[in-house]
Amino acid sequence: MTQDRVQPRRRPRAWLPALGLVVLAAGLACAGPVAQVLRLRCAPIHSEPGFEKGATTDTAYLGQRLEVIDRKDDWRKVRYETEKVTQAEKFKEGWIHASALAEPQAGAAPASQPWVRDGAASLPRFDGEHSKAARHAEARKLKLAGILDLEQLYPSAKDLDAFLKEGKLGLYRTDWPVLAPTAAAKASEKSSKTEKKDEKAPEKKTAAPKDGGKQEGAK
Amino acid sequence: MSPRLRHAFRTPATLALLAALFLIGCQPKETARSMLNDVGTLSKDAISATERLATKTGESVGLLKPQVDYVANAWKPRVSPGDAPPPEALSYSFAEEREIGRAVAADLAGRYGLYNDEKLARYLTRIAAALAAFSERPELPVCVGVLSSEDVRIFEAPGGYVLVTIGALRIAESESELAGLLAAAISHVNLRHALAAFDRLRKELPEGARKTPVLELADENFSALAGRTASWLVKDGHTPEQVRAADRAATDLQVRLGYEPGGLRAYLTRANLRQKERHGTQAPDYESFKTRCADLDARVAELQAPANGHNLSVRSRRDCTARLPAPRSTP
Structure with a gap:
């Protein structure tokens, strides 16, 4: 003979969704940057998310480990290790096109750079x-x-990088941008025009344009 | 504390809420910002995934033209039999290849004479090194020399020695054309065509010398082999299959690096025109020129690489054309 016990009425578990939210919030708060590797021979790292924006600050090489810390459209902000010794300069950040990145394969050793000879x-x-x-x-x-x-x-590797950058070569692009003059080119054109004007009228010579000055400084 | 409040503190929901507030309260700004970022990232991912799905659907239905990744196409390994290095040429070590190359290049330089302009040679070496870095043998240390000759010739010795004549440089009007010319030579080096010729000539040596390692060969034998390999290059002993394979590889290199894909084609056309202007007739190997052009066009179409107009003609004028000596007046 079985005794039918009267089960106490259970309260609706209202705390479950709240607990879920908490776990989700904690997980999101603890989520770190995602490690990825470069799947191309080399790819430029830009200061801004866009081929035509900002400047190319560095080059990543095949198999290089990059930590994705932010993203914007098809661009990923990455943090990567440099060869510098000081902690302040040890890590650098920049934007790289998402198509250049891939998930790191377990056990795969990072490939060497294409031109590591000096x-x-x-x-x-x-x-x-x-x-x-x-x-x-x-x-x-x-x-x-x-x-x-x-x-x-x-x-040397540095020379070759500079050569490629000067000619905008070796960049991984699914399509080349329209070869319209960029903002930098326009600025340099303007500066050259002003220089020509200055040559014609030396007595009205004013201070050199900022871009021209920067380029000269860089040289 | 009222019993209701005490009860409220005991319920798990309240505890969870408090825990959440505690978590958020620890790092209010950073946590909130990172949470917002993550939510934004997730939503962006969802949007981009939807876009990709829509694009794929559109492509499969035929509403959208599929995008071709022609740079990736240019990295695919080639499968034609002529595109692989000859097996006999692979039995040489890099040091042996380099030593043979030095001797052959010195022989060629002795025949034509070197044009000494360091900046010009440096510029050409940079183009060649960039092309080699994007090739199947990125470790190849290419060096380019200029020969004092008005002939339109380019020679590639084993180990990455490329020698190009002043006459050949005069024809190129942009860096993409120069790159096409150099890429073809580098492809011959990568496919070890001259090394295979050296190996064929070595097999004609007497039995004892044939099996001796290259670096231990008697001086007269080595010298004879290097001289004959140089003569083979001067005679242009490349077979049509070798030329075709090198042209295809050169087109791939140009696409990988981002030069105008038709650079080599443009160079060959201009060289043919120059020949016609100078001699009033078509070149004797006009048929092979036409075949080469057709093969190059076919390779560009195969890769689906569109013309990008990335010629860098200003840089080539500054660093190459302007540095060439004035042409000799023809009698």
Whole structure:
């Protein structure tokens, strides 16, 4: 024989959604930056979210680890480690296009940079008179020095980056922007016009435009 | 404290609310801002996902033209048999390849003479190094020299030595054309065509010398091989398949780097026109020129790379054309 117990009436669990909210709030508050890696050979890091905005501040390389700390449309604000020693300069931030990023694969070692050599310093050492090429040149009465001089002209990674930046090359883009003059180009055009005017009328010469001054300073 | 209030403090809902207030109260500004950011991020993600879904649906239905990632296309590994380096050429170490290249380049420089302009050579080396960095052999230390000749020639020795004549540089009117020319030479180096020629010539050596490692070869044998490889390059012994493979790889390189994809095509057309102007007739290898142009067009169409007009003609005029010597007057 079973005794039918009268179950006490349960209160509606009103606290459950509130607890959920709390957990969600706590989770969101504790959520840190998302680590991603660069999936391209290299990609520029911009100061502003946009190809035409701001300046290119740095270059990220294949496999480099970048922490996404903010996002705006297709752009991600990333924090990355630099080679600087001081803590203040150790981490830098910038904007990078989302298409350049990928989830890091477990166990995958970061790939090396495409050009980590610094100039001709790390090229295979030429063993001078004992080399085959030297003896061939000697036998044929050729001057090998010209070719060895050419080897010394190999650019450093910094030079190559500057060269690519100057020509706007090596950027990953699904489509190239219209080659309309950008704000910087317009400013430089204006400055060149003012310079021309100044040349025509030297007595009315005024202070050099800001952009021109900056460029000169940079050079 | 009234019993009602005491009861209210006991309920889990109130406790949860208090906990939430405590959490928010710890870092009021940062927490609120990060929460807002996260909500914004989530909503943006949702919007972008919806956009992607709509785009894909539109593309599948045919309402939208699908976007082609032609840069990614240019990074896909090539599959044609002529596009792979010859297996016999792969048996050389980098040091051996470099040593052979030095000797061949010195031989070529001895035949034509080097034009000494450091800034010009540096500029060309930078273009070549950038192209090589985006190629299948990014570790290749390319160096470019200029030969004192009005012939329109470019030579690539193993190990990344590229020698281009003044005549060939005169024809290029923009950096994308120069890049096309250099990219073709770098592709020949990457595909080890000259090294394969060296290896073929080495097989003609006597039995004993054939099996000796390159760096241990007798001087006269090595010298003869280097000289004959240079002669092979001067004679332009490349097979049509090798030229085709190098042209295709050169187009890929140009697209990867962002140059005008038709740079090499433009250069070849201009070189052909110059030949016609100078000699009044088409070049004897006009048929091969037409085939090359058709192949280049086909590769650009295959990649679906649109013309981008990124020529950098101003930089090439400043750093290359302006540095060339005045042309010799023709008799």
